[in-house]
Amino acid sequence: MNKRKGQNKMYTEIVMDHFTNPRNVGEIENAEGMGEVGNVKCGDIMRIYLRINADEIIEDIKFKTFGCGSAIAASSIATVIVKGKSVKDALQLTNKQVVDALGGLPPVKVHCSVLAEQALKAAIYDYAKKFGKEYPELEGFDPDADDDHHDLIEEIGEF
Amino acid sequence: MNKRKGQNKMYTEIVMDHFTNPRNVGEIENAEGMGEVGNVKCGDIMRIYLRINADEIIEDIKFKTFGCGSAIAASSIATVIVKGKSVKDALQLTNKQVVDALGGLPPVKVHCSVLAEQALKAAIYDYAKKFGKEYPELEGFDPDADDDHHDLIEEIGEF
């Protein structure tokens, strides 16, 4: 499970690759959806821009992230995963998928994958609002909730 | 003052010499004076035998000691110092002289020199009692007092 075992790297090769060469960095002008989660206090902010066509397909996606290496890598890989997918499919993205796609994250960094999931949801939420769409997956989702995901994580501890 | 400084020996050469080749070990039959101080509890017992002639000269002296290296060395050197002296002169012996003659003792071992002084006094006390002599130096001296000299010493500490 823990891909880091037996390595002296903090991050997997995949994380380092996405940190060093992040895919889909940037902005989209007049994006159909834009979402931002996190805050400066916690040290991570992720913003995601979506270009969504009439068929509800994510034609393009861009991100900007202020945060640690894993926050950048998580943003990058999340954009790769959902690019070209339908909004409905993109809503299925879980933080666990992000972690797995990265080949694992250290326990204290798992919250970055949660942020990526939330940033995507927030962008879709924005799109849904703008275009009058309803997705059951967004029920109860509050893009401004601003949980301190760190709490949850600290318990796991780091070895 | 502290001859041990700069050496990695616990004891001086003189102590080691008197420990290895103690002078005047033994007993004197029908001694004019015999004194014993210390107790098993503290781990040191010194017994001193005196052969004293009519001129109150210590013609011979012997000791037996149960105790540590410095107790044995202190007994030995004390006998060397007083042998041939008058009883009056012998009564002048101080533990400090014993320490000095040994070239110093570690602080925790100074009580051994006190024991040597006391053992000699106890033997002279015995002689004085037996022969009806009075020495002002023995005033207040109680051969069975059995102080725990360790107390006094512990304070000095060892470095």
Next chain:
Amino acid sequence: MRQVYMDYSATTPVKEEVLQEMIPYFTEKFGNASSIYSTGRQAKHEMDAARKRITDRLHCAPEELYFTSGGSEADNWAIKGIAKARRSKGNHIITSKIEHHAVLHVCETLEKEGFDVTYLDVDAKGFVDPKAVEAAITDQTILITVMYINNEIGTIEPIVEIGEIARKHQIVFHTDAVQALGNLPIDLSQLPVDLMSFSAHKVYGPKGVGALYVRKGIRLPNLIEGGAQERRRRAGTENVAGIVGFAKAVDLAYDHFDEHVERLIAMRERLIEGLLDSIPDTRVSGDRKQRHPGNVHVCFKYIEGESILLSLDMMGIAGSSGSACTSGSLDPSHVLMAIGLGHDIAHGSLRLTIGDFTTEDDIDYVLEQLPPIIDRLRRMSPLYEQAKGAE
């Protein structure tokens, strides 16, 4: 790839001469220093000689220095010990907001046990104000603990003034001098300090060894009880190899003291100036003069520290963001908060600390590598975009 170590305030390599002095004590001269036989006495003798080598440099008596397992133990011992010993006199402790966690966490624990702790503010450069110390004193105050040099931003605190105030009010004064040893002259015959903490691995000695200076006359209950080692004040079989290494390290530090300080300050200044020149929106933390000779601490706006560290690491450069102890959690550092930095800028902090093996080439390399890294990260940052958009 080129390797440039710039985290000397976190830990230092053991100098070769130090290691060479240590080695015999592992395998040959391994005797227990509390034993009576020759090899034991030899160990004790050489340990006491090591103690004296150190106290000669610090201008205190050998009987005033106790070896510990490091700076953290020394801090814990000093503070918990004085709190316990002087509990009947009062329950108030004064410290600062920028102490090392080995001081702060102990104070927090003591608060739970009924002590009152005043955590003094510092100014924008990280200075504790001696007047504020004096103003905080109550009739319950039993201990003041303020560090000598801050490990994060390098500020040298006015411990002489603080110590004099403590003395005037007959309050015990402890200072954590872990970062000061080898980087400042320390003369305990002059300094109004009662307890001082040290650590060997910050001065090219081994990890796991430190010391606590306890001025004669100060009563301090043991933290680690047991055998009669360290004149009955710190139990545990003595780490003779470590202690001898510590002494050698201190010797080397003070034998070459002026040279060391001059070299470091020159390189430090070149590095700071170089970064300010080449990277906009950069802020130097701490005071530019009253500063650890090897400490460079800067904040780069709009980006986050760990991503800077990772990027530097990929170029072979080792730095830290906040204290080495806290960088695992990457919370915004309590020191940077205390000097009044906003979260945005505090998160972008970078500490580069240089030392005796740092070369001018290393400085050049960092000055070459760092600007593009900062630029790249900023271009990924939503904060940068906002800020630039607003201009």
Next chain:
Amino acid sequence: MRQVYMDYSATTPVKEEVLQEMIPYFTEKFGNASSIYSTGRQAKHEMDAARKRITDRLHCAPEELYFTSGGSEADNWAIKGIAKARRSKGNHIITSKIEHHAVLHVCETLEKEGFDVTYLDVDAKGFVDPKAVEAAITDQTILITVMYINNEIGTIEPIVEIGEIARKHQIVFHTDAVQALGNLPIDLSQLPVDLMSFSAHKVYGPKGVGALYVRKGIRLPNLIEGGAQERRRRAGTENVAGIVGFAKAVDLAYDHFDEHVERLIAMRERLIEGLLDSIPDTRVSGDRKQRHPGNVHVCFKYIEGESILLSLDMMGIAGSSGSACTSGSLDPSHVLMAIGLGHDIAHGSLRLTIGDFTTEDDIDYVLEQLPPIIDRLRRMSPLYEQAKGAE
């Protein structure tokens, strides 16, 4: 002169293989294990690997072992920590009269702070009676601490029985296994033990490193607070070299375990039998079977231990009289008092502890040197004279 070291229970030399594994961590791989850059992560990785090497031998999880500065710190931490954590549940602690001072002195301090401590008697061989443990339990009992192997007379205590009783009554059980590591198989998946103390320098590892096993689920407040090292439970920059050395030492110990134990027991028995045969009025302390494989402990009537040690030292033989920690004061040992020896005989105690570098020739040499030494000292002793006179 021939040098014969027979004080392995006081400390051991670091084995060459151990030292070789340690050396790179001083100068090259010196990174701070809490740092984020490669050398730091490497240090952390190798430290965690070291932890796992040890916990694999002890059959516990790596998360259950915390490194300390030695056995004394581990004992202090365990006992003070449990006392503090469970204070609200009760104030009674059960221990034995023959514990190491690192346990006893902590218990005495806790008594001053309002704890009740029962110091259990032991029998003539030094065994703690599990029934006595159970009988001592009250509804206030929060901790039982009984050592695994006594450091002085080598007796192996019935910790399984004691631990089962503790478990039955839901009382935390700590055992000081400093002398057991490497000399007994230790399987924490089977042993009913909640906390266990270890020290590296007793198993051919470096001084100044130890460990505390803390069973999962046991709450233990920190003794040394500060940085987040050791999963926030023991602050202080990690002594990576020492920890790696500890792991190598444990590996060597258990790789060659059967061989080591067999060799030691054979030599030990030859030495004990030889002394009994050649020196009258000699008494073996402790049990002849439930015994540390390398421990020879005898008392020679009528004479005092230090003079024996000095005489041995002059022949190049290193032994001890009572625990190494207490031999500085030469008070009659609390362990020998507890097994009921009179002062006369207790003062004449000699501990010779053998280890992996002891040879058959060493045994011969001691058997040759010791009898005349004892004889000479006895002939100087007033007690011997009395006793022989009375016969």
